[in-house]
Amino acid sequence: MNIYQPHLMTINKVIQETPDIKTFHLVFQDEEMRDNFRFKAGQFAEYSAFGHGESTFCIASSPTRMDHIECCFRSVGKNTAGLFGLSEGDTVGFRGPYGNVFPLDKFKGKDLIFIAGGIALPPLRSVIWNVLDKAEDFGHISIVYGARTVEDLVYKREIEEWEQMPNVTVVKTVDPGGETPEWKGHVGFVPHILENEFAPNPDNTIALICGPPIMIKFTFEALDRLGFKQDQLITTLENRMKCGLGKCGRCNIGSTYVCLDGPVFWAEELAKLPKEY
Amino acid sequence: MKTATLQKSDIGKCLDLLIQSQKRVIAPQLRPRLDSPDAIDVLMLTPLENGDNHQVGQGILPLNGVKEFLFVKHEPILAFENKDNKVHIKEVHHKYPETIIFGVRPCDAASIASQNAVFSSDNAGYNDQFFTKRLENTTIVTYSCTTGDQSCFCTSVGLEPDSDRGSDLHLTELPDNTLHVEIKTPAGERVANILAPLLQGEGDQAARDTAGKEAHKNVSRIRNSHLIKAWLDDQSNFDDEMWERLGEKCIGCGACTFMCPTCHCFDIVDETRGSKGYRIKFWDSCQFDHFTLHSSGHNPRDKQYKRYRNRFTCKFKIYQDKFNAQGCVGCGRCIRDCPVNLDITEYMKEVDLKASLPNALRQDPDFE
Numbered sequence: 001m002n003i004y005q006p007h008l009m010t011i012n013k014v015i016q017e018t019p020d021i022k023t024f025h026l027v028f029q030d031e032e033m034r035d036n037f038r039f040k041a042g043q044f045a046e047y048s049a050f051g052h053g054e055s056t057f058c059i060a061s062s063p064t065r066m067d068h069i070e071c072c073f074r075s076v077g078k079n080t081a082g083l084f085g086l087s088e089g090d091t092v093g094f095r096g097p098y099g100n101v102f103p104l105d106k107f108k109g110k111d112l113i114f115i116a117g118g119i120a121l122p123p124l125r126s127v128i129w130n131v132l133d134k135a136e137d138f139g140h141i142s143i144v145y146g147a148r149t150v151e152d153l154v155y156k157r158e159i160e161e162w163e164q165m166p167n168v169t170v171v172k173t174v175d176p177g178g179e180t181p182e183w184k185g186h187v188g189f190v191p192h193i194l195e196n197e198f199a200p201n202p203d204n205t206i207a208l209i210c211g212p213p214i215m216i217k218f219t220f221e222a223l224d225r226l227g228f229k230q231d232q233l234i235t236t237l238e239n240r241m242k243c244g245l246g247k248c249g250r251c252n253i254g255s256t257y258v259c260l261d262g263p264v265f266w267a268e269e270l271a272k273l274p275k276e277y
Numbered sequence: 278m279k280t281a282t283l284q285k286s287d288i289g290k291c292l293d294l295l296i297q298s299q300k301r302v303i304a305p306q307l308r309p310r311l312d313s314p315d316a317i318d319v320l321m322l323t324p325l326e327n328g329d330n331h332q333v334g335q336g337i338l339p340l341n342g343v344k345e346f347l348f349v350k351h352e353p354i355l356a357f358e359n360k361d362n363k364v365h366i367k368e369v370h371h372k373y374p375e376t377i378i379f380g381v382r383p384c385d386a387a388s389i390a391s392q393n394a395v396f397s398s399d400n401a402g403y404n405d406q407f408f409t410k411r412l413e414n415t416t417i418v419t420y421s422c423t424t425g426d427q428s429c430f431c432t433s434v435g436l437e438p439d440s441d442r443g444s445d446l447h448l449t450e451l452p453d454n455t456l457h458v459e460i461k462t463p464a465g466e467r468v469a470n471i472l473a474p475l476l477q478g479e480g481d482q483a484a485r486d487t488a489g490k491e492a493h494k495n496v497s498r499i500r501n502s503h504l505i506k507a508w509l510d511d512q513s514n515f516d517d518e519m520w521e522r523l524g525e526k527c528i529g530c531g532a533c534t535f536m537c538p539t540c541h542c543f544d545i546v547d548e549t550r551g552s553k554g555y556r557i558k559f560w561d562s563c564q565f566d567h568f569t570l571h572s573s574g575h576n577p578r579d580k581q582y583k584r585y586r587n588r589f590t591c592k593f594k595i596y597q598d599k600f601n602a603q604g605c606v607g608c609g610r611c612i613r614d615c616p617v618n619l620d621i622t623e624y625m626k627e628v629d630l631k632a633s634l635p636n637a638l639r640q641d642p643d644f645e
Contacts, residue, residue, distance in 0.1 A: 003403045004354040004545070004558065008364060050357045050364050051549040054556075076572040091364040212573055239577065240569050242545045245403040246599075247395055248561070249542035250568050253577070254515075254590065255598035260401050274515040276577045276587075 003245055006048055006093030007033055012068055014088055017154040020075045021119060022084055023060070025068045026092060038097075039063055041104065041126040042236060042264045045096025046244050047071055052082025056241040058263070059097060060122035062129035069094070072122035072154060098244040099263050102127050102208065102234065104137075110206050111139035115219055117190050117211035118147045121154055123236050123263075124210050128162075135167060139205075142169040144198060146190040149178030171198045191218035195226060202227040209235040213277055220267060233267035237277055253277045279466070280480030281458040285334070285450065287475045288380075292328030295377050298471050303346060304379040305332040305339045322346070322378065333380035334450060337426045338608060342385045342538035343378050347411045348392055348560075354407060354545070355556035369555070373410045377468060379418040384431050384608040386419045386443035388538035394602035395541045407558070416464040419444035421488070424495040428609030430622055432493060433500040436607055439489035449485045457485040498609075500625040502593070504632035509594040515586075519627050524582030526617045531562030533611035533619070534588065539596065539604055542568070563587050589624050 013025035028034040039059055048054040055077070061070035075084035083092065104127070112131060114124045131138045143162060147153045153172065163170045173186035173193040186193045190211065194200075200207075207228060209219050216235055223233055239251040239258040251258040254274045270277075283291070295302045306323045307330070309316035320336040322343065356367040389412070394400060396408035422438035425431070431438060441447040445465030449457040457480040460469050469476065508514055534540040544561040547554050561568060564584050570576045578584045596604030605621070612620050 001404075001406070002354065002368060003405060004556065005366065005368070006355075008366065048547070048556075050359065050366075051547050051554050053547050054545055074572070080572070089362075093364075093366075212571075212575055213577075214575075238571065240571055242543070242561075245405075246401050247403070247405060247541065248544065249563060249591075250561075252587075252591075252595060252599075255595045257599060272512070274512060276515075276583065 040101035042102040043097035048093035049082030053079035058123035064133035120210040146173040195222035281476040289328035353555035383440040394600035421449040428612040431607035438492035508632040534562040536610035
């Protein structure tokens, strides 16, 4: 078997999230794959626009909703631009799922806070829908989400949907200068809003964080000041990858390969790694 | 273990016998380094048509290692075609001809296990068939070194000039111009069977051991490496001043990684013509600035010295931790071929010094 061979998937639906971010709904062309494919929240895959290359994104949909797979990506490089140009009915390549998972068993009975910035919401969204679909297993759900501007927020319709749910609190913010006259959310960086406006109680709570390394750093610090312990913080890293299989050599942080040992890390695991992520 | 004796002057005949038995035979030859009439000939492992002009046992080390015959520089891993608005993918069927690489130096032979640890299913269960199928069909005939040059340092990383690790058939030159032949594996035995008309009686084990010891004396560059792993394991050394100071002159050309027999990094890209294309896996280097660059613009290894720190750490820690294999085989290519004379053994020397300093001295704030 060729480990680099992708499965073919058809784009069922394209959602333009922002001017340069799209969501794809993907369905396996092979019937057997459609029936047998399984993954868990937190895992990632390699997506290709044939002729352009491969890129690494998380699986943004929930394993509780298996009628299609979703990915959400920004057009920044050759392959993502290639993907961006595809339409409904077109084919993409898919290799995965790879990597470890969010240990949902360990979250049972606890309140969960999801903290994300910009394009980092999709990796957490898989977990969000997963826990919302099994709401009886978990406590209160909070979602703290920010982007540079109002225009850059992804999943705008779903955020509204979450805001309507009784067991969900949504705290949304945009960076200073990114607001519009109609904006009803906060204005400020995610770690600041989290600490000063939302100020969650750490009791029986797990915080799931995804964002650029600098945001993870400041968010950890803010949560630390709020009284969160290291074993209450979990994050997912987004290092550059090519193979996803522990061979191509670029996603490592010291001896830790994000593709094999991650992408999901507890804060205490992260603290043991060299500061090179 | 079976041994035999072979006349050194019969190597050409050995190569001819192997070529006649329909094997692809690769051995060191003198070849122009560039495609130019002015190019200087260098020692290169090259497929042979006959045994006439081989350089087996000559020189120190071929410019290229065995790596490029197993982990190919640039190879299609998938074919695809856009037809009638649909994508069709096809397996690429490479030929994996039965290959004998003859005259491999012990350092290069030892590196194969390291590469295999990355590419085979031993690594998380993912088997890169493009590597492992080639390896299955490759027989390694090693040739002990009798001397080293100023860049060789195999004895500093646990190897010897006459090591037989990774060898199927091991040859050691004796002072009487014969070769001591050791059959190490069934694949080596198959080669020995082809060479049977040229093999004589049992080998002289005592003479072989003496030759090995003599060769050991000729490897002059000696560093301690036994303290390096523990020093790298100590996270506080990640920000040691040494990294920036020694790495300052690195220009990030990546030559060390391309020459290195254990470096395994690669990139995957699509190459297309019209509606058809190939997905290509090709050598990449952790020394390039875009290697780890995130799409956001963030780069975890944003300075050249950090990229060299990663390379050194990969050789002396990551390979051990992650792949349970040896990261550096001491071939010295990264020293010989570096355009700015960056020397991995200088790092080894510094780390050894730092690691062997008494604790009290290390904790003295005035000590640099």
